[in-house]
Amino acid sequence: MTTTNTSAEIGAAEAAASSPDQARRRYRDGLAVPTTGWASGYAQANVVVLPQEWAFDMLLFGQRNPKPVPLLDVTDPGAVSTVLAPGADLRTDLPRYRVWRDGVLVDEPTNVVDLWAADLVTFLIGCSFSFETALLDAGVPVRNIEQHSNVSMYRTAIQCRPAGRLAGPLVVSMRPVPASQVVTAVQVTARMPNVHGAPVHVGSPASLGIGDLSSPDFGDAVEAQDGDVPVFWACGVTPQAALMASKPPFAITHAPGFMFVTDVPDADYRQR
Numbered sequence: 001m002t003t004t005n006t007s008a009e010i011g012a013a014e015a016a017a018s019s020p021d022q023a024r025r026r027y028r029d030g031l032a033v034p035t036t037g038w039a040s041g042y043a044q045a046n047v048v049v050l051p052q053e054w055a056f057d058m059l060l061f062g063q064r065n066p067k068p069v070p071l072l073d074v075t076d077p078g079a080v081s082t083v084l085a086p087g088a089d090l091r092t093d094l095p096r097y098r099v100w101r102d103g104v105l106v107d108e109p110t111n112v113v114d115l116w117a118a119d120l121v122t123f124l125i126g127c128s129f130s131f132e133t134a135l136l137d138a139g140v141p142v143r144n145i146e147q148h149s150n151v152s153m154y155r156t157a158i159q160c161r162p163a164g165r166l167a168g169p170l171v172v173s174m175r176p177v178p179a180s181q182v183v184t185a186v187q188v189t190a191r192m193p194n195v196h197g198a199p200v201h202v203g204s205p206a207s208l209g210i211g212d213l214s215s216p217d218f219g220d221a222v223e224a225q226d227g228d229v230p231v232f233w234a235c236g237v238t239p240q241a242a243l244m245a246s247k248p249p250f251a252i253t254h255a256p257g258f259m260f261v262t263d264v265p266d267a268d269y270r271q272r
Contacts, residue, residue: 008154012148015042020085020261024093032095032110033256034150034219036129040216043266045084046125046236047073047094048243049112049252052077053120057164061242062123068075068170068238072262074080078118084262089157091116096255099241103247112252120252125236126195127259130174130266131188138188140156140181144222150257151175153218153237155211160238168242171218172200172208173235185231193204194269197230201232218256 015038018026023039035044040200050058062069073082076266080090092111099107128151132142144151152171158170177185182202190198201208213230214221220235224230237256254260 012037012145014191018100020263021087024085025263026086026091027110028096030094030110032258034229035095035259035261036132037145038040039261041133041266043084043262043264043269044127045262046127047090047093047252048123048125048239048241048256048268049083049090049120050123050248051117051250052119052121052164054248055059057111057166058121059237060122061160061163061166064163065238067196067200068149068160068236070196070214071123072126072194073124074192075122076224077121077122079122079245080116082122082262083126084124084264086263088260090122094254094258096262098259100243100248100251100253101243103248108255115252123239124260124262125239126269127236128196128233129268130195133266134188134270135185138184140177140185143176143224143228144220145146147222150223151216152213152216152220152221153235153256154205154208154210155217155241164244165213165248166239166242168238168245171235171241172190172232173219174205174213174216174222174232176222176224178208178225178227178233179229180227182229182231189233191268191271192269193271196236198231199233203229205230205232241269
């Protein structure tokens with residue numbers, strides 16, 4: 001599990017005020033920090049890169065499981081850019097990647113230039129970091145930003161709908177929300193289905209098969225405040241759980257919490 005101090009190393013205000021291009025340039029130069037709180041107001045994306053021979057399975061997995069896998073873009077084979085940020089390089093502009101071989105995590109580099117091939121297809125998937133600005137604008141505190149930490153993510157006992165050779169459990173992100181503001185959090189995020197939308201569960205983690213909130217499977221443990229309730233959203237790390245279970249020969253993903261910062265304003269994904 002990768003854990004790193006977040007924007008506390010840089011200064012939360014500086015991180016939030018960065019443009020997407022400025023943030024990506026910092027990552028390209030080797031800054032490896034989770035992206036929560038960075039380039040405030042701009043959408044972030046999960047990344048899954050697979051050989052073309054597995055691309056249909058991944059496309060079908062997203063179509064069948066739109067809550068955890070809302071597809072924002074799918075590139076042509078070999079492409080290193082995306083319409084979500086035309087000037088960016090998908091091989092260098094994430095702060096940290098994961099490299100998988102036969103479903104096993106083998107490396108967490110800060111660029112994947114040497115691993116890129118002409119048959120690789122990149123899937124960009126909506127990320128819950130994209131609705132954190134909307135939550136803050138509505139007065140809902142975001143504890144992981146307050147605590148300068150990565151968000152907490154957990155495997156659940158709920159299985160996604162299989163697609164071809166891909167299958168695996170639903171992964172959720174958790175944010176502690178004051179009980180009096182849970183309804184607001186639900187309403188705000190429900191208007192953003194392309195970045196996971198409304199929560200999948202509020203309250204008891206045991207109902208999802210999660211035994212201990214203090215021990216997330218990915219990311220950092222986020223401390224709840226008095227009166228907070230755990231709120232769970234479908235998470236774009238779900239495909240990584242499917243890679244572990246399904247064991248394709250090769251894949252590249254983002255490291256959980258180390259997202260691709262796009263040029264698309266969050267507001268573009270808000271329903272009116």
